[in-house]
Amino acid sequence: MRATLLLALLLTGCASTTQVVTRTMTETPDGPAQRLLLVAQTPENDLRETWELTCQPVFQRRGLDVRLSHQEVPLWRNKGRPALTDWAGRHGVDRILVVNLTRLLIDPPHMPARHELNPINQDTQVQPTFRVGIGGDYKETPPPPSEQSYPVDLLNAGGGNLWHGVARTHEANNTAAIAKSQCTALRDTLVKLKLLP
Numbered sequence: 357m358r359a360t361l362l363l364a365l366l367l368t369g370c371a372s373t374t375q376v377v378t379r380t381m382t383e384t385p386d387g388p389a390q391r392l393l394l395v396a397q398t399p400e401n402d403l404r405e406t407w408e409l410t411c412q413p414v415f416q417r418r419g420l421d422v423r424l425s426h427q428e429v430p431l432w433r434n435k436g437r438p439a440l441t442d443w444a445g446r447h448g449v450d451r452i453l454v455v456n457l458t459r460l461l462i463d464p465p466h467m468p469a470r471h472e473l474n475p476i477n478q479d480t481q482v483q484p485t486f487r488v489g490i491g492g493d494y495k496e497t498p499p500p501p502s503e504q505s506y507p508v509d510l511l512n513a514g515g516g517n518l519w520h521g522v523a524r525t526h527e528a529n530n531t532a533a534i535a536k537s538q539c540t541a542l543r544d545t546l547v548k549l550k551l552l553p
Contacts, residue, residue, distance in 0.1 A: 373526040374541035376508070380520045381549065388553035389451040393444055395425040397433070398457040403531060407457060410532045411539035415453075418543065418553050423449060441515040451552070452511040455523065455538065460504065460531075508542060510551055519551055 392415055396407040408424040415422045425432060425440065428447075432439040440452050510519040523538045546552040 374537040375524045376521055376541045376545040377524065378519065378521045378545070378549070380517070382516070382518050388550065389420060390553075391421040391423065391447075391449040391451070392552070393423045393425060393428065393440060393449045393452045395432070395440060395452060395454040396457050397454055398460065399433070401426070403457060403460065406531045407455070407535040410535035414536065414539040414543055415552070418547065420553060423447070437511075437515060441511070441513060444513040450513050451518070452509075452513070452515075453542070453546075454509045454511065455542075456507045459506070460534070506538070510546060519546065519549065521545070 394408050394411055394415065396404040396411075398404050398407075405426045408426055412422045412424060429439055429443045432443075437454070440454070443449070444452055504525055506523045506525070508519075508521050508523050509517055512518055523542060525534055525538055543552065
């Protein structure tokens with residue numbers, strides 16, 4: 357009984373919080389991919405590396421040889437997507453998965469307030485009773501949405517778009533959790549569509 361309950365809790369904790377929506381899909385290629393170039397499109401190198409390293413084992417579980425753009429084609433953004441397709445053609449890669457993370461917003465983690473007796477050390481913010489902006493009313497910036505959308509393209513080695521979709525993710529403050537959720541959902545979607553093994 358305990359083992360069954362523990363297994364159910366583990367499976368619930370590993371559930372993906374990303375929904376993948378297919379926008380367009382071309383004709384299914386002749387057979388599944390053997391080699392995949394995984395590309396996180398973002399100007400932040402740390403985010404790009406974390407995302408690609410987290411996603412690599414997710415796709416490799418299906419027997420796919422997965423290469424990472426931050427290792428193989430680190431400066432591809434300077435030349436655009438042709439740099440990716442040139443590299444893929446020279447190295448026998450038959451699919452390129454590009455996820456655009458340029459709009460990824462990471463919320464700070466919500467930590468419980470510390471119980472501090474000294475008022476100088478208390479980590480509390482005093483909110484003003486009113487605010488006035490220059491030339492009129494003060495407008496507060498809304499918090500980032502809890503659901504964020506990221507465009508995704510699966511290309512063939514020649515740069516032809518095989519599939520275009522959107523990954524909608526609910527995670528907010530952990531890059532590795534976002535990457536694992538997105539890649540698990542993307543892998544499952546692309547496998548169902550017979551675009552990946």
